[in-house]
Amino acid sequence: MRVVKTGIAGTLESSDVMITVSENTSTGINIELHSIVEKQFGKQIRKVIKEKMEELDISDATVSVNDKGALDCTICARLEAATYRAAGIKHVRWEEK
Amino acid sequence: MEKLRRTMLYVPGNNAGMVKDAHIYRSDSVMFDLEDSVSLSEKDSARLLIFNALKTLDYEGIETVVRINGLDTPFGVDDIKAMVRAQPDIIRIPKADSADDIKAVEVLIEKEEKLAGLKVGTIKLMAAIEGPLGVLNAYSIATASKRMIGLAIGAEDYVTNMKTKRSPGGVEILFARSQIVTAARAAGIYALDTVYSDVNNEEGFLEEVRLIKQLGFDGKSVISPRQIAPVHKIYTPSQKDIDFALRVIEVIKEANEKGSGVISLDGKMVDKPIVDRAERVIAMAKASGIQFDEEDDK
Known part of the structure; x- marks a missing residue:
């Protein structure tokens, strides 16, 4: 999968996260993290995002995260939705899950 | 022991906070909605949210139900593919008009269960009847599949289709309620009543719960955690x-x-x-x- 445009998913409500995935000017996964729980969970959130991008086979992207205390599973869901949108792909490959 | 389905708490499928906390209010079931509460532009995101929640979170024994979009929409097939793999207890089919609507969903579920290497028949089905044709076909809908565990009535769409509107006493849905509960009983499955949307009208809500209990319904869809305890109280024998x-x-x-x-x-x-x-x-x-x-x- 390749990021070809900007994709956004999620909300700024409590327990949710808004994630923007866009093309990267450099290489690698560049994470911009703003979280109300960054001091305690910042490292874990970055780890979750890196692992999910690896699973989605994305090596170059900027991931902007505005977290309002989302669970890991919510972060994964919003990241995946934003990434599919950024890749311009409408249907998730459920067969691979 | 008989499975209780007195309350099915309605949870909008794209609301992360409510999805996370759905089970803490101890309704008998929670119903994650991918249909009417989710805007067209957020269907993909809500589907992923519910998929990840069901794969990850422990709902502590509360029965999980997902209301999918109909197969007459661009979202129904993806909903089924995702939910078969997420494994809720029940998939709820909206706007069921005939047995064919149930069979079409069943065929897709079975195909996806086989593709995913899951045991065929694990996920159960329930159907919401929301129009006059569905009411007339209630028994054939109830018996359309061995997976069927319940019929529900969706009153808002029904009254609109009937060219009327809801009233406090509910006379306009009395026939539909009676037909659906009778069909469910004849088929040996559960009957669930519609939502009561005026959350602040507690007395009106209690009257409606007493009525549907008297008609024979097993329980009711609820839209607020505040509605759970009163229903359980009315359904608990004195x-x-x-x-x-x-x-x-x-x-x-x-x-x-x-x-x-x-x-x-x-x-x-x-x-x-x-x-x-x-x-x-x-x-x-x-x-x-x-x-x-x-x-x-x-």
Whole structure:
């Protein structure tokens, strides 16, 4: 999968996260993290995002995260939705899950 | 013990906070909605949210239901592919008009179960009847698949289709309710009533719950955690009902031991329907968490 445009998913409500995935000017996964729980969970959130991008086979992207205390599973869901949108792909490959 | 389905808490599928906390209010079931509460532009994101939640979170034994989009929309097939792999207990089919609507979903579920290497038949189905055609076809819908566990009525769409609107007494949906509960009983599955949307009208809500219980419904869809406890209270048998039921069971036991035919209790005849009702009261009380002295209820 390749990021070809900007994709956004999620909300700024409590327990949710808004994630923007866009093309990267450099290489690698560049994470911009703003979280109300960054001091305690910042490292874990970055780890979750890196692992999910690896699973989605994305090596170059900027991931902007505005977290309002989302669970890991919510972060994964919003990241995946934003990434599919950024890749311009409408249907998730459920067969691979 | 009989599975209780007194309350099914409606949870908008794209609301991360509500999805996370859905089980803490202890409704009998939670229903994650991918249909009407999710805007067209967020269907993909809501589907992923519910998929990840069901794969990850422990809902502590609360029955999980997902209302999918209809197969007449661009979202229904993806909903089925995702939810078969997420494994909720039940998939709820909206706007069911005929047995074919159920069979079409069943075919897709079975195909996806096989592709995913899952045991065929695990996910159960329930159907919401929301239009006049569905009401007329209620029994064939209820019996369309072995997976079917319940029928629900969706009143808002129904009254719109009937060119009327909802009223406090609900006379406009009396026929639909009666038809659906009768069809469900004939098919041996559950019957669930529609939502009551005026959350602040507590008395109106209680009246409606008493009515649907009297009609024979097993429970009701609820849209607020505040509506859960009142429904459970109304559905829990009273001590008077329990005491009478225990006495019925006692006298019928004595009569059977003596080989008597018809017997009476407090001057009234006790026959099979009375005994069946008494057994149901005891089962319902037990399922509601009421403790019994085992000697008393045998």
